[in-house]
Amino acid sequence: xxxxxxxxxxxxxxxxxxxxxxxxxxxxxxxxxxxxxxxxxxxxxxxxxxxxxxxxxxxxxxxxxxxxxxxxxxxxxxxxxxxxxxxxxxxxxxxxxxxxxxxxxxxxxxxxx
Amino acid sequence: xxxxxxxxxxxxxxxxxxxxxxxxxxxxxxxxxxxxxxxxxxxxxxxxxxxxxxxxxxxxxxxxxxxxxxxxxxxxxxxxxxxxxxxxxxxxxxxxxxxxxxxxxxxxxxxxx
Numbered sequence: 001x002x003x004x005x006x007x008x009x010x011x012x013x014x015x016x017x018x019x020x021x022x023x024x025x026x027x028x029x030x031x032x033x034x035x036x037x038x039x040x041x042x043x044x045x046x047x048x049x050x051x052x053x054x055x056x057x058x059x060x061x062x063x064x065x066x067x068x069x070x071x072x073x074x075x076x077x078x079x080x081x082x083x084x085x086x087x088x089x090x091x092x093x094x095x096x097x098x099x100x101x102x103x104x105x106x107x108x109x110x111x112x113x
Numbered sequence: 114x115x116x117x118x119x120x121x122x123x124x125x126x127x128x129x130x131x132x133x134x135x136x137x138x139x140x141x142x143x144x145x146x147x148x149x150x151x152x153x154x155x156x157x158x159x160x161x162x163x164x165x166x167x168x169x170x171x172x173x174x175x176x177x178x179x180x181x182x183x184x185x186x187x188x189x190x191x192x193x194x195x196x197x198x199x200x201x202x203x204x205x206x207x208x209x210x211x212x213x214x215x216x217x218x219x220x221x222x223x224x225x226x
Binding site: 059060061062063067069070074083086087088089090101104107 | 172173175179183187199200203218
């Protein structure tokens with residue numbers, strides 16, 4: 001059952017290059033929207049009663065992921081939001097002859113009361 | 114002798130907003146050069162006999178810093194280069210009414226034989 005853990009990796013000929021795995025709960029993916037869009041999403045996550053969150057990004061969005069964490073941490077949670085863990089890695093995107101390696105980041109943040 | 118290490122950033126009339134602190138040994142600052150330039154610098158650092166290095170970046174260069182670490186780790190040090198610690202933060206740039214907050218990252222890598 002490795003596929004469940006890593007996301008479906010079916011190679012159906014001309015399917016989209018990599019079907020996106022279901023996004024786990026307590027995770028926010030950072031893309032190309034403005035920083036404040038994601039900061040709002042982070043705030044809503046925590047105001048919903050949860051106290052842990054993983055913020056993921058890849059490629060150029062990595063800088064924005066750090067921005068999101070820092071903005072939320074400094075402006076909205078002064079001192080109460082802690083970065084528990086930062087993991088960097090590489091993800092292969094694409095298939096066949098068109099595989100590119102993209103850097104990834106995962107930032108785990110937690111609220112301490 | 115900070116200028117020797119970072120390249121001349123003379124702004125003769127209006128002094129630079131924040132005099133750059135001397136770069137500590139075992140540190141590489143990531144800027145706007147191509148990833149491979151920094152990857153080469155990292156390689157040279159380790160080939161010089163040292164086995165620990167901190168890679169720093171801020172703003173948009175954060176993504177590039179992760180790229181540098183990942184490229185070196187995967188292509189040149191398969192399995193022998195470990196990310197020991199990743200720290201994110203915020204730095205205030207500028208002075209007076211023109212202060213901007215910029216996100217920062219520090220990635221500490223170490224060679225294990």
